[in-house]
Amino acid sequence: MADLGLGDENQLAALLAKKIEEEGGVLATGIFGTTIAFELLHRTGHSDVVERWLTREEAPSFKAMLASGNGALAEQFETFLSSYNHAMFSSYLQWFYQGLVVAWFTALTPAQMEGKE
Numbered sequence: 001m002a003d004l005g006l007g008d009e010n011q012l013a014a015l016l017a018k019k020i021e022e023e024g025g026v027l028a029t030g031i032f033g034t035t036i037a038f039e040l041l042h043r044t045g046h047s048d049v050v051e052r053w054l055t056r057e058e059a060p061s062f063k064a065m066l067a068s069g070n071g072a073l074a075e076q077f078e079t080f081l082s083s084y085n086h087a088m089f090s091s092y093l094q095w096f097y098q099g100l101v102v103a104w105f106t107a108l109t110p111a112q113m114e115g116k117e
Contacts, residue, residue, distance in 0.1 A: 013044035038095040
């Protein structure tokens, strides 16, 4: 991450994680800030905060959005105001797949990584 002189990344991430928890686990970062928040939280060991937000039963959350019967991402979390099939808050996908790839590569042996096994 570029050093913008904002402070220590780990301390800032811890403050963000704490703020999210104080807000009942709700991420209120907007469309573009959500991507940045997911990346920062993941990189600094706070993926659990993202996971808890995504899997909350109550709105706003990804799980609540899907439970409303849409079957697709809505433009915003207040789905009665939304149009559907938008990628507005789909940054969780990047977070999820990056985590899967890291877990997969971590589980590989050096020989498997070189394609020898």
